[in-house]
Amino acid sequence: MSMLLEEVLRDYLHARRLTLAAAESCTGGLVSDRITNVSGSSEYFPGGIVAYSYEAKASILGVSWDTLNAHGAVSEESVREMARGARKLFNADIGVSVSGIAGPTGGMPGKPVGTTWFGLATTTGEWARHFIWDGDRLYNKHRSSEAALQFVVDYLEGKLA
Numbered sequence: 001m002s003m004l005l006e007e008v009l010r011d012y013l014h015a016r017r018l019t020l021a022a023a024e025s026c027t028g029g030l031v032s033d034r035i036t037n038v039s040g041s042s043e044y045f046p047g048g049i050v051a052y053s054y055e056a057k058a059s060i061l062g063v064s065w066d067t068l069n070a071h072g073a074v075s076e077e078s079v080r081e082m083a084r085g086a087r088k089l090f091n092a093d094i095g096v097s098v099s100g101i102a103g104p105t106g107g108m109p110g111k112p113v114g115t116t117w118f119g120l121a122t123t124t125g126e127w128a129r130h131f132i133w134d135g136d137r138l139y140n141k142h143r144s145s146e147a148a149l150q151f152v153v154d155y156l157e158g159k160l161a
Contacts, residue, residue: 005149013044021090022048026100061085079119
């Protein structure tokens with residue numbers, strides 16, 4: 001049986017003495033929940049924030065109102081700023097963020113239900129990823145939590161250019 005992503009993450013973060021913080025919107029804390037399901041996670045996970053509203057993204061994570069107004073919360077620009085904000089807020093080596101439209105409502109032209117953006121901010125760079133899930137709300141949230149954890153694992157495995 002293969003290890004869960006949160007266990008793979010633990011092994012990498014522990015071995016490299018790195019810390020990870022999360023900034024979540026559409027997943028509502030599911031990424032943080034999965035990370036903290038692993039015993040000893042307090043060693044490498046100082047915390048996560050669920051910033052659901054524009055106001056929370058701006059006031060807690062430091063996402064620019066200009067970014068939110070110009071691109072929306074579900075955008076590459078916003079998730080990059082969210083990941084950066086999580087790193088700063090928790091003084092972490094790595095910040096991961098997720099913002100999306102879980103459904104079944106909320107879709108719009110150019111951003112259908114299931115559209116989800118992920119941000120990663122580290123000491124060596126920043127990246128973003130984008131997926132469009134095709135399930136119901138709970139499925140989309142689960143896939144998003146999986147993709148967020150995979151994003152961090154890919155970084156730790158040197159798979160990001």
